[in-house]
Amino acid sequence: MAASELMRSLGLIEKDVNADTLWVWCYPSITADLREVLLRKCCLALENQLLHTFLFGQYCRTWYYISSVEVQEPTALKKVTHFSVVVTAKDFNPEKYAAFCRVLCRMYMKHGSPVEMMEGYIAVLTKGICQSDENGSFLIKDYDVRKAYLAGSLKDVVSQFGMETIILYTALMLKKRVVVYHPRIEVLLEFTRALPALVWHRKDWSILHPFVHIDNNELENLKLCTGYVAGFVDLEVRDRSDLFDVFVNLPESEIIVSQNAKEAMAMGKLHKEIGHFILQAAEDADCTDAQVIKDISVKTKEILSNLMSLADEEENSRLTLETLKQRHYPPATENFLFHLAAAEQLLKI
Template sequence: MEALSFVSIIEKDKHDTITTSWVYPGFPAEYNQVLINRGQFQGTIDPPLIFSRYAGLWHYTYTFNVGSESLDIMDTSLIRFTTVASVTVGSKHFYPERYFPIVKLLAQMYLDEKGRPLKILQSVLNLASEGTITFRDQEVTPPSFDEEKKSLLKTPLTDVTDMFGVQSILLWHALLTKRSVLVKSDNLGKLLNLIRAFPLFVFHRQDWTMLRPFITAHDTELQDLSFRKRTSADDVEGGAGDDDEDEKSSSSSSSSKKSKGKKGRHSNETRHTGVVCGTCDSAVEALGVWDVIADMETGKVTVREASEDRDDDSEVPLVGPVFEMTPFHKEAAAIVKKSQSQKELVTGLTNLTVKLTERVSEIKEELEGKPITPNNVKELLGAASMATCRFLVDLYKAETSN
């Protein structure tokens, strides 16, 4: 049995006024704005079913034209002036194949009951207690959670590698080192189908919470991406403190770095890490904060260059990505090139990643208390290139971060 986190109904009337007419049991005010932003209330509704994530919850939305405007003065239905409506359910689970049928049933109830939410409320409560929904006098059982793991593999990773070719190695590197990735497309349906495969690049983490499959450029949504200012304090302490703490210590840290004759790394730069976001909004790309941008329309992957030299004595990964090719990247490229199936590709990349993570753990032990920096790793490994040492350090930091 499962209690949905929330259910909401949002309506647009003939005056283009958009309001949330009903929500159970409730959600924060900012969540309401996010659902309106993503609800496709302006322009074409395509696709009608979407999913995304905000504030720790997945939401599944069905938006549809109502077209019920009535000229009958005796018509008392709640939707007589409604032109577009959306029904959304929230859950802690990423499982579109379960929640899409649920939200479609609730939307049909909305129409059957002419906007009155009582039947929807009864169905939500029945789902929580009995695991079924009563629809038009029939008991409907949504897809079981026994099939949830299969849903994670719905879109094969080969669809991504087929689209981006050898550039897929840049995506593998970005996800492995927890960089920020933006996937953009003109087609929302195709975007949502492809982006759900991206966590398969790092299947060993079993983490789909990195995804924000569909975002807009609204401030409320961007705040959910953990934007923060990075200052020179991060270079010295290697921490992930809040903005105020960074600003308090930046001046003393900066003078310390100057005395050592080293360059700071992206001081006061705003960024976020470890997310894969999807958008059809050019304003999101224009923010200029993305480490990697994958363009589905052109099949190209663009990497944002680091604006300053890397400090190889620091434990903190460079803010701007440095995607230097190493023997590990060549090995990953070979796996991508030869794999003929989803299983072969995911298994190959996972085995390589596990081998890498085990190696960096060994390096940490062999350093015997020394900080794991590129220079220290270089001193330990000797023949390894600096590019390899930097990659291993960035991987270690990604694997040990929250």
């Protein structure tokens, strides 16, 4: 699929001098359900809310990217105090869409009409480029998805949680539900986007839901996912044990494993070994984030190779609990490998 074919829609939300926040335009279309979610995400409707210049998230398998601007004089926008440009897309690439949204925002600020924005959007769809001497240029091929995957900092994650990072690693390896709380959206986005890199072998950022509200539609959509990393700015989520297996309280540097997940998440000698390995890699001052990700990935592949070597060819290269028991692993290791085989679809049911 061409990079330009990944975009789905372009929308515009305005806050006027009467403090009313409304959808004013979109192209080609956005469902009423998604409009409601995006209106909530842009935060323009909230009183005394900090303006978030850029944020991103996922809802119903659609990524959204929102740039919000306070209108400055002189401008063609006479009755507007703030506006948000919203791009929805099929792919995860915050840096790409932040750059594109900046160009679109400058266009709207200058002309006060969505016509130029739509022309820029169509230019990117058809040619992969949007050029303007006065509003800046955007070239879609400048933004590799691999760079988006590498942009989060695992070193920062390990710096905050140390050996407890193994809990996050185990949860993601077993496709568990990880909920992260922080009152500041920017901190939440930065932290959560790094976590899927702990399981780099999957290169799956679709598990990331970095900005979720405690809203019935959003929560029901989240619950449809097998495993996820979900970010919340409302501490009330701590009491919603139906939403998580692992709860991360970022301001308190605290990780809590839910009662239901404790058996699958039981730690043993293997976890300690992996935890020390991750800590050592991240604490190496000469190691870049990309190198830390690579080192953890190599370690993960070793574990998966060993797991696959246990699979029985007579069982269509699937693993059985009986095969694991024959190896006489310590209980925590056997338990982890069993659940990992299930997560990697190597288990014979």
